[in-house]
Amino acid sequence: MSDEKIEYIQWYPGHMAKAKREIKEKMKLINVVIEVVDARLPISSKNPDINEYTWNKQHILLMNKSDLADPFVSEAWMDWFKGNTNIQHVMLYDAFDRRLKAELIKLIHSLNVKNKFQMKCLVCGIPNAGKSTVINSLIGKKKTQIGNRPGVTRGQQWLSTPDNLMLLDTPGILWPKFDDPMVGLHLAWLGSIKDTIYEKENIAADLLKYLIAYYPKYVENIYKITLENKNFVEIYDAIAKSRGLLIKGGEYDYSRTSELILNDFKNGRIGRITLERPTSKTFMG
Template structure:
């Protein structure tokens, strides 16, 4: 995929602009901002406009889905955020790990806020980084709808935890324009952008190129192929052949192969992978 084509991956529908306005209206009630990003793409999945919510609030950054990310690179990102931001607390997080949930609650309770009896937290982030799963882990039951696609959370709602934390759940919000064309590409990999806005074959080819460079062993293991001395089209063909993804006439089905690669990454089946480095 060329840089020229990447530039056109932009998505900021009206409901996001509306949600942004509604959050600003409630900010005076908020003590703590819990910002959720995807540990596999910590910078690309961090909305730069969330700074307007946090400038006078306590701020926790959760690198969620840490169980799907490369642990060594995740630690590099923790160090990078501590060095380059003034965020009060930065955590690797797996919403299905009860110990991490307990640690997060303790971290919230130790923050410097006025009303310790009922701390009000804004939970925010871009689409498909797992905000609803984080909230469900904190409240101890399934109150918010979850799904591996953007736009599942439609409106805002207050939810309470057993520890008397009040959580404001919000829809995923992007920002009006991605200045760096690579960001749109990265967010397409995560599934944070509506998938009708780009060519899946181009997006999958760029993802495959990265995986060949940094995670060849994982690719070979999941698809039972060899990537040694093969160019990108040959590797694409090998994956299609390995999974029997053919169309009429016995030709390879590149559309289904592209969807397969993208879904296998999003769902963590390829392995623990991080797609950007600090």
Template sequence: MSEEKIEYIQWYPGHMAKANREIKEKLKLINVVIEVVDARLPLSSKNPEINQYTWNKQHILLLNKSDLADPEVSLEWIEWFKKNTEIQKVVLFDAFDRRMKTELVRTIQDLNVKEKAQVKCLVCGIPNVGKSTVINSLIGKKKTQIGNKPGVTKGQQWLSTPDHLMLLDTPGILWPKFEDPLVGLHLAWLGSIKDTIYEKENIAADLLKYLLIYYPGDLEALYKIEVEGKNIPEVFDAIAKSRGLLIKGGEYDYARTSVLILNDFKNGRIGRITLERPE
């Protein structure tokens, strides 16, 4: 197991370009744009091209999956977005917290500046940030398919809520090119990019590198290992040994260990972790 350079990951399927065009066609109907990002990577998971939907709309930035993110860093990000963007509201959200749902509905209604009887909201974001889970929370029952992988929502659909909201659910949309290779790496960590286009061992090693700097105690607690003084390959070995991930001949199985580390992060098992910090 060796340390590798960051991969330059790109992924922009044709269906995303089509979805982008279809959203633009419906924009004249929209009162409020709810942009969903992942609170663990709020800047990298924010599609810069969504600005074309929001320039003359009321705009909520929803830092979803806040229960999986580092709470102190999340507060820093809220202040950063308030100071550095023109977004009307920046809101922490956990789709399974009723109080947060109530607060989000109140925020949407407060932004109903045209006093519409039924507020029409565009719910948008990149793949796998939890848009469908957010919508299911607002409508009070399961109406949209959800899953911890990109590309679950295939088309657009209007859905109504008990609070007189109309929500336009849209497929996850990436932008055509990541100028910063770190962004592609970050989105691979989240599972926002299909895992057939990158080497899992490489991105798992880069994830471990970050966790060893900011969250070494969480790694030690989950995997029952010691990390002090160890480099990336040695930590990989320790995790593989702890979990009994071996191949024929007693060698460590780095492929399975990489999948384990990435899944443990995506599912919040390592701890409440935020993988980027405001400047």
């Protein structure tokens, strides 16, 4: 393992540009925008371009996967969004929580919009933020494909719910250029970027450094290791040894260890972790 600089990651396939154009064309039909972000990285997972075409609509921000995020940091983010953006409604959300689903439906129906009998809602967000899972929970059955990788939803479709809502499901959309290299890194951690365009060992090492700094006990508990008196390379080796990730000759398999760390984070196995914190320097693009 080496102390390399942050890998600069960019990914904006052609179908995303097409999807953005199609969403803008349908905005005249929309009453409510439901934007889904990942509560573990609420700024990096929020597409700044969405503000361009949703500014005049009722806007609900769902901080999804809140069950995987640090609850104390999530509350700080709730306060930050309410105090620093024009978004009317912000919710901590877990698509598998029936109580939160009921709260969301009640909120949508309470909004002052035209055509309240069958409200048309745009459901949007970046790849892998859990948008399709949110939709499936609202309609009460599996109608959209879900997967722990970007690009599962490729086209738009209207879906109806038992609560007289019409949901426009859209592909996960990123924006053309990440000006901050940390954003690309964060989205790689979430699995929102195709994993063939970056070196997994590099981004897993950056993730592990953050976890050691902010959640050391979580790292020790899941991998059954101690961090005390170990440098970074020794910690990586200890994780590989603990899980028996070796290659021929008894050397540590850094490739599989990197994959392990990334998957453990994406699937919430390490613990309730948030990888961004609101500060006075936080801004929206």
